[in-house]
Structure formats: structure tokens, C-alpha cells
Amino acid sequence: MKxxxxxxxxxxxxxxLGDLDVSKARRPNQQQKRVNVDFPTWMIESLDIEAxxxxxxxQSIIKVWLAERLEKIASNN
Numbered sequence: 661m662k663x664x665x666x667x668x669x670x671x672x673x674x675x676x677l678g679d680l681d682v683s684k685a686r687r688p689n690q691q692q693k694r695v696n697v698d699f700p701t702w703m704i705e706s707l708d709i710e711a712x713x714x715x716x717x718x719q720s721i722i723k724v725w726l727a728e729r730l731e732k733i734a735s736n737n
Contacts, residue, residue, distance in 0.1 A: 661679055670676050699707070704718070711721045 666676065666679060669679070707718050707721060711718045714721065716724075
């Protein structure tokens with residue numbers, strides 16, 4: 661399929677997923693790498709309380725908060 665045909669199909673809100681090969685699709689800068697971080701007990705307890713309040717995991721809240729902070733730093737530069 662030519663790009664022009666694909667674009668028209670997309671613009672017309674037609675189904676395009678069947679026209680894509682997503683078997684090798686990757687999200688840039690989203691590769692995972694495991695790290696270990698030691699936190700004081702009081703911090704873990706506070707994280708757990710906030711995570712429970714929001715209905716998410718401890719890992720999720722740590723990721724979100726770190727991402728927010730890094731985005732804020734990046735926008736200030």
C-alpha cells in the first residue's frame with residue numbers, strides 16, 4: 661500500500677491496524693533497565709500509604725514521581 665492510500669485510510673477513520681506489521685514495533689527510549697535503590701523504612705511506609713490511596717503499586721508511584729520531577733527539570737533548562 662502506498663503512503664498516500666494509507667494516510668487517506670487513516671484520515672477517514674478507517675481501520676489501519678491490519679495494514680501494519682507491529683511484531684517489531686518499539687517505543688523509543690522505553691527500554692527497561694533494572695536498578696536497586698535503598699530507601700529508609702519511613703519512606704517506604706509513606707510510599708505505600710500514598711500508593712494504596714491512589715490504587716497503584718509502590719513501583720508505579722516511584723516511576724511517576726521520578727518522571728514528573730525529571731520533566732520539570734528538563735522544562736526549566
